[in-house]
Structures are given as structure tokens and as C-alpha cells.
Amino acid sequence: MEVRVANVRKEFDTFAALHDVSLDIRSGELIALLGPSGSGKTTLLRLIAGLEQPTVGKIFFGEDDASERTIRERNVGFVFQHYALFRHMTVADNVGFGLKVRPGATRPPASEIRRRASELLDLVQLSGLEKRYPAQLSGGQRQRVALARAMAIEPKVLLLDEPFGALDAQVRRELRRWLREIHDATGHTTVFVTHDQEEALELADRVVVMSQGKIEQVGTADEVYDTPNSPFVYGFIGESSSLPVKVEDDQLWIADRSIGLSAQGAPSGKATLFFRPHDVELLDGCSGCIAGTVAASRRVAGTRRVELEIGGHRQRVEIELPVDHPAAQKSRLAFRPRRWKVFPDTAG
Amino acid sequence: MADPVLFAADNAHESASGVTEARPARYALMAVAFVFLGIFLVLPLVLVFIQASSKGLDFFLSTLAEPDTVSAIRLTLLVAVIAVPLNLVFGVCMAWAIAKFEFKGKAFLTTLVDLPFSVSPVISGLVYVLLFGAQSLLGPWLKAHGITILFAVPGIVLATVFVTFPFVARELIPLMQEQGTKDEEAAISLGANGWQTFWYVTLPNIKWGLLYGVLLCNARAMGEFGAVSVVSGHIRGQTNTMPLHVEILYNDYNAAGAFAVASLLAGLALVTLALKTVLEMRYGAEIAATRGH
Numbered sequence: 259m260e261v262r263v264a265n266v267r268k269e270f271d272t273f274a275a276l277h278d279v280s281l282d283i284r285s286g287e288l289i290a291l292l293g294p295s296g297s298g299k300t301t302l303l304r305l306i307a308g309l310e311q312p313t314v315g316k317i318f319f320g321e322d323d324a325s326e327r328t329i330r331e332r333n334v335g336f337v338f339q340h341y342a343l344f345r346h347m348t349v350a351d352n353v354g355f356g357l358k359v360r361p362g363a364t365r366p367p368a369s370e371i372r373r374r375a376s377e378l379l380d381l382v383q384l385s386g387l388e389k390r391y392p393a394q395l396s397g398g399q400r401q402r403v404a405l406a407r408a409m410a411i412e413p414k415v416l417l418l419d420e421p422f423g424a425l426d427a428q429v430r431r432e433l434r435r436w437l438r439e440i441h442d443a444t445g446h447t448t449v450f451v452t453h454d455q456e457e458a459l460e461l462a463d464r465v466v467v468m469s470q471g472k473i474e475q476v477g478t479a480d481e482v483y484d485t486p487n488s489p490f491v492y493g494f495i496g497e498s499s500s501l502p503v504k505v506e507d508d509q510l511w512i513a514d515r516s517i518g519l520s521a522q523g524a525p526s527g528k529a530t531l532f533f534r535p536h537d538v539e540l541l542d543g544c545s546g547c548i549a550g551t552v553a554a555s556r557r558v559a560g561t562r563r564v565e566l567e568i569g570g571h572r573q574r575v576e577i578e579l580p581v582d583h584p585a586a587q588k589s590r591l592a593f594r595p596r597r598w599k600v601f602p603d604t605a606g
Numbered sequence: 607m608a609d610p611v612l613f614a615a616d617n618a619h620e621s622a623s624g625v626t627e628a629r630p631a632r633y634a635l636m637a638v639a640f641v642f643l644g645i646f647l648v649l650p651l652v653l654v655f656i657q658a659s660s661k662g663l664d665f666f667l668s669t670l671a672e673p674d675t676v677s678a679i680r681l682t683l684l685v686a687v688i689a690v691p692l693n694l695v696f697g698v699c700m701a702w703a704i705a706k707f708e709f710k711g712k713a714f715l716t717t718l719v720d721l722p723f724s725v726s727p728v729i730s731g732l733v734y735v736l737l738f739g740a741q742s743l744l745g746p747w748l749k750a751h752g753i754t755i756l757f758a759v760p761g762i763v764l765a766t767v768f769v770t771f772p773f774v775a776r777e778l779i780p781l782m783q784e785q786g787t788k789d790e791e792a793a794i795s796l797g798a799n800g801w802q803t804f805w806y807v808t809l810p811n812i813k814w815g816l817l818y819g820v821l822l823c824n825a826r827a828m829g830e831f832g833a834v835s836v837v838s839g840h841i842r843g844q845t846n847t848m849p850l851h852v853e854i855l856y857n858d859y860n861a862a863g864a865f866a867v868a869s870l871l872a873g874l875a876l877v878t879l880a881l882k883t884v885l886e887m888r889y890g891a892e893i894a895a896t897r898g899h
Contacts, residue, residue, distance in 0.1 A: 309791055329795050342788040346810040356796035359806070398727040411796055 259318055259414040259447050260285045261306060266315030268301055275301040276471045278315075282413075283449060288441045289460035289486045291451045293468035294494070299421055299451045303470070306449060307417050308332045319414055330413075335408030335446070338418040341400045344393040349403050350375045350388035356411035363410040378406040381440065405437075409444065418450035422457065430454075434461050455495055460485065467491050489601045492532040499575045501548070501568065502601065503531045510600060513569045518546025521600050533595030535577040536561065541587050544592040550575065554588050562586050644818075654872045669866040677843045678851035678867070684759065685834075685847060686827045689766040694825050696767075697774025698816070702808075704775075705782030707792065719775050722768055730768050731836025734761055757839030762847065765833040777819030778812055785811055805851045818885045825878040829871055836861035 261283040266274040276298045283289055304310045308319060308329035316325045324332050345571045351358075353375040357366055366374070379385050382402040387437075392400055393602035401421060404470050408416060421437065424428040438461055441448050452458050458465045459479040466480055467474045469490045475482055486492040493500070504511040505526050522528070541547045550566030553574060561578045564586065568575055577593055579586050627635075659666055669675060704716055705711075722730060739745055740757040748755060753759045789811060793803040809816075831849040838845040845855065848871055855864035 307795060309795070329791075330797050333797070334795060336792070338787065338788050338792060342792040344789060344792075344807055355793070355798070355806070359793070359796065359798040368671045387616065407792075407796065443805075 259445065261415055261449070261528070262318040263302070263306065264316045266302075266305060266312045266317065268305060268310065269313045270296075274471055276305070276312075279471075279473055281466060281473060281476065283447060285447055286445050288438070288448045288461065288463045289362070289450075290462035290465045291449065291468060292453070292455055292465050292494075294453060296470070297468040298471040299453075299466075299468045301471075303417050303419055303449060303451050306415065307334050307336050309336070309446065326435040328499075333411060333413055335411060335413030335416045335535060337401075337404045337408050337416070337421055339423050341392070341404040343400055343403055343407070343469070345392050348388060348393075349379065349384065349390050349392070349395070352392070352403055353378055353406045353410050355407060365433045370468040374410060375406075378410055379403075381443075382406045383436075396429075397425050398433055401425065401433060405522045409446070413446065416446040418448070420451055422454075423452075430457070437461065459495070466493065469494070484597070486532075486599065489530060489532065492546040492599060492601075497535050497578075498532050499535050499577065501573060501575050502603075503529050505600065505602070507528050512548065515569075516546055517548050519598065520592055520602075524600050525602050529600050530603060531595075531598060531600050533598035535563065537596045538577050538593045539596055540583075541592045541594060547592045547594045548575070549590065549592040552591060555586060564591065566591055626678065651872055651876075654865055654868050657861060658869035660865075661862040665862060666866045666869075669863040670870070674843045674846070675867060678846045678848050679870070681759070681762070681844075681846065681847040682828050685763055685766050686824055687845075688763050689770055689826050689827045690820060692767055692772055693774050693827075694816070696771060697778060697819060697828075700775040701778035701782050701812075704779050706783075706787050716779070718852060719772050722771050727769055727830065727832030728836055728844070731765050731833035734765055734768075734833075734837050755826040756837055757841065757845060759845070762834050762845065765837045766827050766830050769830050769833045770823045773823035773826060774819035777815050777822070781812055781815040782808075787899065804874055814885060814888060819877055821881055821885065825875065828874055 261281075263279060263281040263283075266279045267274065275429055275543065279298070279302060281302075291302055293299045301310065304481060305312055307326065308324065312325060318324060319332065325433055344355065347603065352374065357371045357374060360366075373486040376385065376388060379388060382405055384399060384402055384406070386397070387395065390536060395403065405418075405421075425433065434457060437450075450462075459482075461481065464476060464478055465482050466476050467490075475487045475491045477485075480493050489500075492498050501512065503517070503527075505521050505524045507526075508520055508522055508524075509516050510521050510529075510531060515602060519531075548566075548568060550568040552564055554565040554566045555562060556565075559580065562581050562583070563576055563578055565574050567573070567574050567592070577591075585591055661703055670679075699720060700715075703752055704712060704719075736757060736759065737744060737746060740749070755764065789807050790803050793807045798806065828847075830847075831853075834847055835850055835853075838847065838850055840846060840850060840854065842854065848867055852864050852868045852871070855867060
């Protein structure tokens, strides 16, 4: 099922949680809404589900205008951040709930509901736990029950709100891989919300990066990492270093020195240079490079992070070197980013 | 003998809360509490039962079998049977509205719930006299249509409903607020309609709190004196509830009879207390499970 979010705006009282958001979700896609807290990602998910109504704009499921429909009629599977399992029901009753509450004509007989429930529990690798209560399960197991329960109604779209948010790191990684497998096996169109970029990049076909109620960028993991289209995305996805620079004559300048990078097409004036700390080449001589004094050097796992003080402006920037690189011993380093991007400063 | 397990729990609690009072001080405080409870609560209760049985079992039974007494007991039960279910429904609706929705005037509504607790019951009764009495605006209309509210069962029920209204709502509001709306949202997203959501999800989540509220509501409905006294008219055998009947018997210098009926009410209080304790144990575990969930 394709989902199309068309120019949606959502206000709570006077606070606008989403400004004019549009998004096309392809059928069968696994898509992540990624952003810091307060970016509007959960609001967007709840709007798609029908748990909230847009102030302005529409949401389409295929050709069907879903904004006209209530959450019951939309037939979405929603997995809540803290699972929201019914604690007085057994695991099997939780999973079968969506079938049990169907209107008489479409409700399967009790034996069929039981069969479906254990089938789904098989799928989420929880067979044998049918008779347990949610309180008797671990966090990861509860999450799987919640997913099985959402899938029991054969939803058009599967929506997951911070699905692994409350789990510890190891279980998260395990469940991540497992969710991908389930998605590939069932082919549900799936949207999940996360603030964990590693989770989004590893799991999703496409990542929607959000900030302050707007979509910053939509793309595959490679696209948002390799070609971020805004300072926010550059800063939010992966490690990044930034430096204030000046654009003049299609060249980048720090103070009065050209740093040997050409900024084709960038408007003249103040700008900010972004690059990945590990994606730099060290240079010996320095004509057209960024040079700085080593201010600090830290060993982080397999790499050495060096903090450089650039120019007379006490501007610090971080680069990464291999641990045994001889340059790490020097007090002055010159480098040039291999891949980089420059964004003009909007304010002033 | 002191239960060793209880003792251990006591010690653990002490070290956790950092109690530093010396042993004598602690015993003194406990003694004050027990003596106070003994004089003001246990002793009167015991006296009620002693007085009730002072003229022997036969007198006790014959008092209870008197037509006026039977009528009072019947009326009290009738009022409770009407008022408690009404307040159960009102209380659940009220708590639902306050805990699960955001709307203007919510704070005002929350304050209103407490009104019957903060107003003297006599005033509550007088309000109905002002509303439905012969001199009131509604009075002539009611009379013309042959509807009697005051000095009859409807008035007693109304006054009781008013006085006992907060019990269920106040018990449920904090519970439902803590539970939030996630379970209900989950149920609706799975296709449940409003009634199914309430029946399968909300009600099981609040059942112990609800039962607790109903129990307190019932105790008060059967025991209410002030408001009912104003609207009842004290017609023997017709509009006397048990508490009113106790007063009448007492004013007739029939102390043993008064205490016989009173002992029934006191018995009700004891049963309520016992059930309440059982529920608290049960309900406390439920709350703990909710938090742990």
C-alpha cells in the first residue's frame, strides 16, 4: 500500500508540530523517520495512523483519502513505544485481540483466531509463550508480541513508534536484524520512528530526516550520509566537522588564505564548510590547505582523533587519523577534506 | 509473638527511610496512636455491640423484626441499590472524561467533583428542598403533575447520589491518569469500537480501583444521615432510612433498640473495612504490577 502525505500541517493549540510536510512512501518500503526529539517524527507517524488529525493537508492510502477515515477504518498496525500490551490478557489473547473485536460477519471463529495467533507467534519466534502474561516477558519479547498483535489484523501499513527505544543495546541490534527479516518475509509497507541514526541507516530502505517540524531530506542511507543537503543533516547523520569559511571568486577562504577547495556555484559571502573527520587527506606542504596546531589528541577505539586549532581565530576542528599514523606526533598538521560540502550562512 | 518476617521488613524500611528516633520515642508515638484509636474508635464500636445486646438476643431480634425497622432496612437497601450503580456510571464517565481527554474547563470539573465532600451534608439536603420544595420554582409544576420528590424516596435517592458522588470518580481519576491512553489507542488501532475498548481494555485495567470506590460509595450511601435527614420528612415506616431510624429510636428512649439497628450499620462498616483491606492488598499488587510493566 502506497502512502502519500500531502502538505500536512499539524498544530497543537498554538504550537506547530509539523509545517507543510509532504512525503511519498512506496508500497512495500521500509522507511525510517529520523530526527531529534521535538522534530515532529512521532506526530507524523500518529497522523498517518489516524491517532491525530492534520490541521491542514491530506493523507492518502493508495488512491483513497485516508484523512476522511478514522483509525479503525484505516486498518493500520501500530506498535507503541512502550508496547501498550493488554496486561490482563495472555500473549495469545493480545495477539488475537484485533480479530476478536471484528464485527460478527467478518470475525473468524475462536479456533481460527487461536490458530492465527500461534502462527504469528511462530513468525516472531515466541511459540510456546501463548499462555504467559506480558508482565512475565522480557522487554524484547514484549516488543515482538506487540508486533505480532499489530500484524494479526493484516494491516495495510505497519507503523512503529521507537520500536527499540526501551531495550538495551544488544537486544536492539538483534531485533533490528529480525525486523528486517520479518519485513522482507511479509512485505508490509513499514514506517518506523527512531532517534537512533545507526538504527535508521542500517534498517531502512529510505530515511526521512526531520528537524523542527520539517523534513530536511529523504533518501537512502548512502544518500543522506554521502550527500547531505543541509547543515542539519550533515551535523545529525554521522560524525562531522565544520569550519566557518568565506566564499570569494568561487574559492573557499579561511581568513586570507585560500584552502584550495573550489566552491563552484556557491554564493559569495560567509559560509560553513562541512566534512567527515575521517575523510581527509594529510598534506606535507601547505599551499592551499587547512593547517592548524594540534590542540588535543585522543585515542578512540581504532582511530586517533586530533583536534586542530585553525588560524588565529582559535577555531577548533576535529579530524581522524589511523592510530599509528606518524603525523599524530607532529604539533602542526595540514590537511584537505576529500569530500566536503559548503553551505552559505543564512543568518547574516 | 511478633512475626519475624514482619520484623525483618520493619528493619529494612527503617534503614531505607533513615529513621533515627530512639526506641522509647518510637514506642511512645505508637502508644499514642493506639490509645487514641482505642478510645475514639474501638471503644465506641464495642459499646455499640454491648448496648445492642444488653437486653438479650430476643430483644435484639424482635427490634430488627419490627415493621418500622424492616421498612428502614428495606429503604436503605433500595436507596443504595439505586444510588451506587448511578454513581458507578457517573464516576466512570467523569473519570474517563477528566483522565483521557483534554478540554477547556477540565480543572473546574475536577474541582466540582470534590464539592459534595467540601459542603456540609445538611446544605446538600437543603439545596434539594430549595429546588423541589413547595415554595420553589419547580414546586408548583411538580405538584400539578403529581410528582413527589421531597419527603419521599426520590428525594432521598437524589440527596444520597449527591453526597456519595465523589467516591468512585476520585478513586478512578488518578488511576486512569497514570495509565494514560496508550492501551485504548492500541485497542482502537486494532479495530475495537468504543464499547469493546471500554469492556475489554479499560474496565479490566481499573476494576480493582472501581470496586474499591464502589465499596466506599456504598458504605456512605447506607450510612448517610445529614442530607437524607433534611429531605426525608422522617415518616416512620415510609421515609426513614436506617440512620434516621436509629435517631428516632434513640429519641424514644429506646437505647437498646437504637443500638440494635446501629449495630447493623456498624457491622456494615466492619465488613466494608475488611473488604477494603483485602482489596488494598490485592489492588496494591496490581498498582505495583502496573508500575513494573
